[in-house]
Amino acid sequence: MKPTTLTNAILLAAVLGATSACASTASNDKAEYEQALKSAQASVQRAEEVKNNWTPIVNLMKEAEELAKKGDYAAATEKLKKADFLAKRAREQHDSQPNPGPWRW
Numbered sequence: 001m002k003p004t005t006l007t008n009a010i011l012l013a014a015v016l017g018a019t020s021a022c023a024s025t026a027s028n029d030k031a032e033y034e035q036a037l038k039s040a041q042a043s044v045q046r047a048e049e050v051k052n053n054w055t056p057i058v059n060l061m062k063e064a065e066e067l068a069k070k071g072d073y074a075a076a077t078e079k080l081k082k083a084d085f086l087a088k089r090a091r092e093q094h095d096s097q098p099n100p101g102p103w104r105w
Contacts, residue, residue, distance in 0.1 A: 029073035029074050029077065030073045032073070032077050033068060033073040033074075033076050033077045033080070036076075036077045036080035036081055036084065037064070037080055039080075039084050040061065040064075040080040040081075040083045040084040040087065043083075043084045043087035043088050043091070044057060044061065044083065044087045046087065046088075046091045047087045047088075047090040047091045047094075050091065050094040050095075052090045052091065052093060052094040053087070053090060054086055054087075054090050056083075056086060057083050057086045057087050057090065060079045060080070060082050060083035060086070061079075061080070061083050063076075063079050064076040064077075064079035064080045064083065067079065
């Protein structure tokens with residue numbers, strides 16, 4: 001069977017559609033990553049203001065940065081969302097459990 005121009009056009013459209021869908025997903029992942037990064041940085045800053053930044057938060061932020069450098073924005077976004085959640089909980093902990101003053105042993 002000899003390929004026709006219509007068949008070639010359909011195949012070309014399918015290939016271009018799949019390629020653009022992949023590129024669109026990658027740009028969406030990067031945009032979502034950048035939004036998650038801003039949110040996480042703001043939450044971490046709020047936790048650092050009261051000197052209650054937990055170690056896992058710092059580790060998650062570093063891991064997210066490394067994943068983003070490799071281009072894995074989806075995994076980096078998940079790490080940032082976890083860091084954001086923990087930073088918010090760290091600030092909540094400080095606000096709900098104020099320092100009672102110097103410890104007496």
